[in-house]
Amino acid sequence: MFDQEIAPDVVELGPGDADLAVVCNMHGDEPTGARAIRRVLTSSPEFERGVKFIVANPPASISHRRFLDVDMNRVFPGDPEADERERRLAAQLVAETAGCDTISFHTTHATPEPIAFVSEGNPRSLEIVSQIPTSYVVNEASVVDGSFSSTGRVVSIEAGKVGQPNSVAKAEMLIRAFLDNERAISEKPPMHAPVTNYFEIYDKVEKPSGDGSYELLARNFERVEKGEAYAKSKSGVLLADEPFVPVLMSQSGYGEIFGYRGRKIGESVEDAKEAWLDGET
Incomplete structure (x- = not known):
């Protein structure tokens, strides 16, 4: 204590x-x-x-x-x-x-x-x-x-x-x-959101143990197809066993994982609400 x-x-x-x-x-x-x-x-x-x-x-x-x-x-x-x-x-x-x-x-x-x-x-x-x-x-x-x-x-x-x-x-x-x-301050001109894409993560992307030489090939939020290489090292390449969208993937951000597997939900808050809130508004 x-x-x-x-x-x-x-x-x-x-x-x-x-x-x-x-x-x-x-x-x-x-x-x-x-x-x-x-x-x-x-x-x-x-x-x-x-x-x-x-x-x-x-x-x-x-x-x-x-x-x-x-x-x-x-x-x-x-x-x-x-x-x-x-x-x-x-x-x-x-x-x-x-x-x-x-x-x-x-x-x-x-x-x-x-x-x-x-x-x-x-x-x-x-x-x-x-x-x-x-x-x-x-x-x-x-x-x-x-x-x-x-x-x-x-x-x-x-x-x-x-x-x-x-x-x-x-x-x-x-x-x-x-x-x-939120009308806490007044900014001029007002700021508007750009086109926003909504995703969810569903799994971690593990780093193979015992090999610290991996180079990340995948780019965040750009879909990786099944069979596509997303990282490589002196030992070879890592191939995707299913399509996924990389989220927060990096070589050094985490110790045991590259980041996360994600999927795109939509391009509007309505899409996200339908997916995550059962259509609740």
Whole structure:
């Protein structure tokens, strides 16, 4: 058990009780979201609704480490009495964002383009994500356990590649679009979502053990056909045993997997609702 009391850092701005939240630094080695929030707040916007800006994992952020005890984005809804710091922080973050439309920022090794993740069963999350300018929305519920997106009206966003300066600019743009669409600030001109493609992941793409020389051939969100090579190494090539759409695939992002197998659901929020909500609106 650790001794110090810990909690997410929360700044609340705007009139009334906050019902919007912007979350960053769930992983302590991903400062993009925090830097984007700083850019937004430095411009001194006039808030018309209450908004919470939350640093989710302060101790890992101070240490510049992904996590200290366990991966926070795999232990939701958390446990306020747990020994692991991230489990306690996860429970506190769920309580802090209860009743809030929420976006949370990460970065990835896979693609420079922002990707939004939701969990099926929450129509409000789909409404939120349909109004922000990102080209890819992915339902992660069937494969990823314990993610923040599973806790409620939450959209988790990979803003771009780790360490790339333009990832901060993209995250800032997405924060401003979210706040503008929710009428928390007024941006001119208004920002509109591009054509958005909806996907779901259904399996992991494992890396063969004992061979660290693999080069990834597949490109994220470009369909791999059955029999097509998606990676190669000195030992040979890996061929797809079925068609799939690569999602979050990279050579170095994960230890034991390349990423995930996905399938395209459609090109509208209505397509996604039909697939994930049984037509519920």
